[in-house]
Amino acid sequence: MPTLALPELLVLATALLVLVADLFVDDTGRKRLLPIALVGVVGALVALVALVPDSGELLGGRFAMDPLGWWFKLALLVAAAGVLCLAQPAWQGQGTVDATLPNRGEFLAILLFNLAGMLLVPSARDAVTFYLALETATMPLFLLVAWRRDAVGAEAALKYFVVGALASALLLYGLGWLYGLTGTLDLALMAARLPTTPAAYLAMGLVLGGLGFKLTLAPLHTWAPQVYTGAPLPVAAWLGTASKAAAVAALAVVLYRVAGPHAAAWTPAVALLAALTMTVGNLGAVVQTNVLRLLAFSAVSQAGYLLVGLCGATRDGAAAVTYYLVVYVVTNLGAFAAAAVVHHHTGSQELSAFRGLSRRHPLLALAMMLALFGLAGIPPLGGFTGKFLLFSVAAQAELHWLVAVAAVNSTVSLYYYLRIVRQMYIEPADAAAPQTPTAFLPGVALAVATVGGVVLGVVPWFYETVRVAAARWP
């Protein structure tokens, strides 16, 4: 079934097209490359929804599609489309200089190659493909983070690179141990043969450590705030959405596909990690005055919530995690898109840049507020329904303390989200602030993210469909 890999192929083809076209166009023409990349990504999205079945195999089983993988890919493609949309003004050099994305064609190609690697993660069925997919999903990010080529960006990229290389080594070492313990690279066989020896714990710990870096699990999250602020804003959005989604997909592969039979053994550790991550992330975010640092810590805490759903390795848990991931990507894109628009207008990443936004841009402020409330888990938004489902997984595992920690953490997170809301709605507008209209593509992304955030929360179809998919997984 060649259509199975159609989204990946379309993304790769677009990447090559953009890369080659970049050689032949001048600066004006280069501005048109972003819409082309966007068309490619949206095409892949349409292909995924319309043509790709949610199960099947290619290449002798090395590339497989499964029902939840389909949803992970959907989240990734949505994130890519959203990030391209919100990057448009920066790419075209509009707005303040600080916010401009240095206009070089490779950027789009690297982003798309990165996306292709992420799309491969949930389809990997053996350890080598899995590792390669993850590397492709990580390496290009080092380049993207350094894109501004200034001191801040370079420092961020270096930090990201050093920690990332370490994580990659941990992951590879862990996979090596797993291979040594089970004598196979096939993930399904690995699961069947995995012993419960200390060596297996060590191997799983190493793999978790490697993935934990990507997913910003505490205490491996420390790179995030600096990298988010050092990277161009669209790259920060990309790190906060797609990169997270790929990491969750990878974690689901490892915890369910490989270690699923031993769920009872690792659930306490994952529960602790979840509690720690969300607490550290939230407490870190409380004191931030830079929006991107705040969103970075917020993303750390969200990773903690996502972990809650993995406790117990149940099918309901898989459904809840997948559903929340889609919600999270959509909602967080909304927040990043609003932050990007404000950044383009004001050139500032400080909270005070949002002062009086509700007077200047009522719709933009509303979209930002709904996105933040979604992240905080306020009904009837998708963020609430998703968190409720995740918490219900913890309740099913009788981890009532974790539900309490997570629910109280949501309140803490509300504090710092409300600080932005306060700037937008309560503080008076700055008379000198510019009244720039919102650009078209970021506007579209915001509208889709806002409506999507509400629809996902209220319409049960999405969750029920994911749950049916989870019943046939892994």
Added chain:
Amino acid sequence: MPWATAIVVLPLATALVVLAVPAGRAHLIRWVALAGTGAHLFVAGLATWAYWQAATPDAAVARTATTTKLYLVERHSWFPSLGIAYLVGVDGVSMAMVLLTSLVIFCGVLASWQVQDRAKEFFALLLLLVTGVFGVFVSFDLFLFFVFYEIAVLPMYLLIGIWGTGRKEMAAMKLTLMLMVGSALILVGFLALWWAAGGKTFDLTQLAQFRYDPALQHWVFPVVFIGFGVLGALYPFHTWSPDGHASAPTAVSMLHAGVLMKLGGYGALRIGVYLLPEGARDWGLFFMALTTVNILYGAFGAIRQTDLKYFTAYSSVSHCGFVLFGVASCNLLGAKGAVLQMVSHGVMTALFFALIGMVYGRTHTRTIPELGGLGRVMPWLATCFYIGGMASLGLPGLSGFVAEAHVFLGGFFGNAWTPPVYTRTLTIVATLSVVVTAVYVLRGLGAAFQGPVRDPHYLHLNDATLTERLSTGLLVAALVVAGVLPGLLIDLVEPPLFAVVNRLNALPGGL
């Protein structure tokens, strides 16, 4: 006719219409809001009649029932895999609370007639908030309940933060966060109840059929009770309330103290005691003691206040203590008293905050020593204040007396498993608050409204306008009707309370 849905959707629809009106036309916005809430009062009245028709034949059965029967039920599956449904309906208690809310929001819109600044957002948020309140009262699915609960709490942040006075940002944040911690506890309790009952349904009527393990009840009950208690101003989790009420604009104080705080008592009774009778048995005395502190602390706190809003807010803490005291006393009189007190205090405190807003709008001060002699200048407002004050100190003939009498009798008679010496001692101590209340009400009102006119400027002030007379008059009328004809309200709220109490009485053990 889907009455319960109409009760929820009407304010939401009004909010949407308000949003559609151009921002400059503040007058039209007010009228839309007033028309919407007026229509709601009418719909709520019709729904009560429909409920009455349906429930009257079952009156005899209800006395011995152990589960509440719902009327005007609508049920649609929502997230079927978790057993979440859109399940709305009413019983006597929720009907009474809907009527109360409908009255308070109508008067609240009238009392907000002067709001000019961002009137569109103000009324839209106010209506959104009240949608959440109505939703809580008619939903009988725990998920739906929780959704509405949060919708009822969150708009408060903006309403206080934007239109409030004083240290409004701090007050708004404190209020929101404390209430959200409360709702986090509630969520923990709900999920535990859901999973312990098999994880198949959030339907309150079905969960009520399930017999929870006493060990589970023992830890879930305090979690849920404190979670709701935060909103019900349970000591020591009440600290958001004085700051929040003092900073909020008039209509928001009215709604918040009048109705929103009642969600706490309502939830503690409806979900805490009803679903977890054994938990209530284990913890009843503890919470009776805590709420006794509540009652006295609020009353003594009120004595010390000079700001009229803080004065009323502390008095609210004391009066909301009666609600939770009644709930915690675990018997029919106490439960009835709690519900009556919810209605009585709701009307009374809405009246107070409306009047304070009106006085403040004229004198530009809320400090009691700076007022004085206002009774001569604005006799209508002063009279209403006095009637509210009399209801507050429990004068017979007004609603407060009926409610407090029930609560105290309930506490005094106690229950089968607590040694009477404890419940009686606590009740006697709590009753002392009536004296304290009389002290602060009479002193406060005397200082503000009697004696010589403090400031010559006050002599030129006007008495209540027509809209103000309408809103305060309605609330006063409600106080009087509930005081003179308490049977109407008791007949309405009693049937579902039998179920709560029969479950408690069926518990094994006792002394």
